Amino acid sequence: MTRVHTRAAIERALAGLDLVPAIEAGFVALSEGRANVPPVGELIVEKGEVHIKYGAIAGDDRYVVKVASGFYGNPARGLASGNGLMLLFDQETGVPTDVLLDEGHLTDMRTAAAGAVAAKHLAPRDGGPVGIVGTGVQARLQLRLLRGVVPCMHAVVWGRDPAKVARYRADMAAEGFEVVAARNAAELAAQCRLIVTTTPATAPLLTGAGIRPGTHITAIGSDTPHKQELDAAILARADRIVADSRAQALLRGEIHKALAAGVLEMARVVEIGEVIAGRAPGRTSPDQITVFDSTGVAVQDIKIAAAVAARLAG
Amino acid sequence: MTRVHTRAAIERALAGLDLVPAIEAGFVALSEGRANVPPVGELIVEKGEVHIKYGAIAGDDRYVVKVASGFYGNPARGLASGNGLMLLFDQETGVPTDVLLDEGHLTDMRTAAAGAVAAKHLAPRDGGPVGIVGTGVQARLQLRLLRGVVPCMHAVVWGRDPAKVARYRADMAAEGFEVVAARNAAELAAQCRLIVTTTPATAPLLTGAGIRPGTHITAIGSDTPHKQELDAAILARADRIVADSRAQALLRGEIHKALAAGVLEMARVVEIGEVIAGRAPGRTSPDQITVFDSTGVAVQDIKIAAAVAARLAG
Incomplete structure (x- = not known):
């Protein structure tokens, strides 16, 4: 019997779930070559676009198909532009x-x-206040999820x-965080050694000179190939550069931009799954600058869907 | 609010539904270039294979994503090898x-x-008893669906x-049909001028010489590229050769086999959507031999899903 879960039920399940080990396991499976993730399907219709991501991790109980959409006229109708659902088999x-x-949640x-x-494996032990660049959904969720791994109130x-x-x-x-506003990104960088950038910027917001050692x-x-939040000089200067997927980092995200600018070589880039598994070094001293470039990979979808479904079943 | 329908509810909806106009509309949309059907997604896992078919017809209310699977160890567990579901957006x-x-139904x-x-547009007016080659699911459903369009009891x-x-x-x-058994395919061809072949054969079952005028x-x-039920000589000799999709007929099915055998040219092949719309001739005399080669196209999925969902909503 196929079970169907509403967003409300999914949110309740998430409230009791530690996603960190699930997502870690996904990244490790990807880096170890155990994830079978075919190319993303794409359907363009008049009012929006649809992406179909799917895949399986060898040895898992389930495979997952995700349908995600963006319809940019939706806000004018009082609907979120993004929507989506996940299927487990x-x-x-x-x-x-x-x-x-889950409506994309x-x-x-x-x-x-x-x-x-990334913060668990790469952030400095005492980074002071957390810097959040951006004010949207990810700006909120990143801070909320950091709670389980670093001091971030x-x-x-x-x-x-x-x-x-x-x-x-x-x-x-209202969630218990004390958040002050910086006048600009440079002021934020001067105060924080754990920084999360969450904007759709297409030109750098953070400059290389502004980043302090130990950040x-x-x-x-x-x-995407066009979006960029970090000056390539930050990656040029960083001690550790960590991708979610090296294959994807070649084509999109901050690493892609720094490669294109000629200030970074792929040989310096490791995957977060390798860091988690201890096969590549993460932060090895308090003064290092580390960068994690998230482009989003299907193993994350597979693992969160499986974790939520397991909790809803149990 | 997303509605979820079980196979039992879907079967009840189908009982009151005339699928012929829905599927006709799908074929016409395909032939008129109004269907947006990206390449099929494929995921191979250890025990089975999964295909994701999706697409939209311009002007329709919905787009459709279908996930269909074949797991060939299932019968040993008491499960059908095929399964599937359809999503409407x-x-x-x-x-x-x-x-x-719908579990693939x-x-x-x-x-x-x-x-x-195909029978509606191509079968002879009085073809005598209907010939069914094969005894599986399609052998049953073909006869059942013919009821609405030709004498077939x-x-x-x-x-x-x-x-x-x-x-x-x-x-x-038990469904009211009177069915006699032929000793071989040739005997069947000698008695019937409307023949439906429904087997997974990889070598011809019907020969060119056995097919009577007016069939x-x-x-x-x-x-698939490997399956074949009709001798290429049947297509060489036929007066009308009709594909569901010319693009797909190049790659798989009976037309593909006859092209490969060098006895058929693509210029002779029309699409069923063109016949339905009156832009290509169907049967124009009682003595013609006509062939419809079904390979299965996503517009059929889109239209049946939309028809069933509309009925379930109403």
């Missing part, structure tokens, strides 16, 4: 076991969980729209 | 509107409906396994 029989009607959560995984936020910054501070205060940056926003 | 917003947990039904569409069946033939005759008798053949079974 039994890897032994093909029987559909679960339909997760699991994609947001698995992205936020990647930030927590004090944060500094920077965003271009003062009204959104104010709303962000109020919303996060870890998780770059969430750039997931 | 609003073309204006991307909101998932319906999950059809809608794929079987849309395939059977294509046979009815008398049929002749041929299959290699006498026990399956006997079961087929009994099952169809229409619907070839359902061959949907």
Whole structure:
């Protein structure tokens, strides 16, 4: 019998779930070559676009198909532009076991969980307040998910729209965070040694000179060939550069930009799955600058879907 | 709110639905270039294979994603090897509107409906008993769906396994059909001028010489580059050769085999959507031999899913 779960039920399940080990296991499977992830399917219709991501990890109980959409006229109708659902199937029989009607929330959560995984392995021990660049969904979720891995109840936020910054501070205060606003990204970088960038910027927000020794940056926003939040000089100067997927980093995100600028060589890039498994070094001294470049990989979808479905079943 | 429908509910909806106009509309949309059908996604896991078919017809309310699987160890566990589901989404917003947990039944039904569409446009007016080659699911559904379009209460069946033939005759008798068994395919061809082939054969079952003038053949079974039910000489000799999709007929099915044998040129092949729309001739005299080669196209999935969902909503 196929079980169908609403977003409300999925959110309740997430509340009791530690996503960090699930997402770590996904990254390790990817780096060890145990993930079978075919190319993304794409359907373009008049009002929007649809992406179909799917794959299986050898040895897992389930395979996962995710349908995610972006319809940019939706906000004018009072709907979120993004939507989506995930389907789980039994890897032994093909029987559909679960339909997760998450409306795209699991994609947001698995992205936020990647930030927590990166901070766990790369952030300095005492980084002071956490710096959050941006004021949207990921700016909120990243801070919320960091709670389980690093001290983060004090944060500094920077965003271009003062009204959104104010709303962000109020919303996060309601969750118990004390968030102050920086006047600009440089001021934020001067105060924080754990920085998470979460914007759709297409030109660098953080400059190389502004980053202090001992800083870890998780770059969430750039997931296409065109988006960029970090000056390539940051990657040129960083001691450790960590991708979610080396194959994907060649084509999109901050690493792609630094490679294109000629200031970075792929040989310097390791995968977070290698760091987690201890096969590549993460942070080895307090003064190192580390960068994690998140572009989003299907193993995150597979693992969050399986974790949520298992909790809903149990 | 996403509606979720079980196979039982879907079967009840199908009982009151005339699929012929829905599938006709799909074929016409395909032939008129209004269907956007990206390449099929494929995921191979240890115990089975999964195909993801998806697409949209311009002007329709919905787009459709179908996940279909074949796990060949399933029968040993008491499960069907095939499974599947279809998802419908609003073309204006991307909101998932319906999950059809049909277990692959809608794929079987849309395939059977294509046979009815072909018979409607190509079968001779009085073809005598209907000839059914094969004794499986399609052998049953083809006869059942023909009921709406041609006289078909008398049929002749041929299959290699006498026990399956006997079961087929009994099952169809329970539905009101009078089915006699032929000793071989040639005997069947000598008695029937509407023949439907439904087997996974990889070598021809029907020969060119055995087909009488005025016969229409619907070839359902061959949907890969390797399967073949009709001798290429039948296509060489036929007056009308009709594909569901010319693009697909180049790569798989009976037309592909006859092209490879050098006895057919693509210029002779028309699409069923062109015949339905009156832009290509169908049967124009009682003595013509016509062949419809079904390989299965995503517009059939889109249209059957939309028709069932609309009925379930209403």
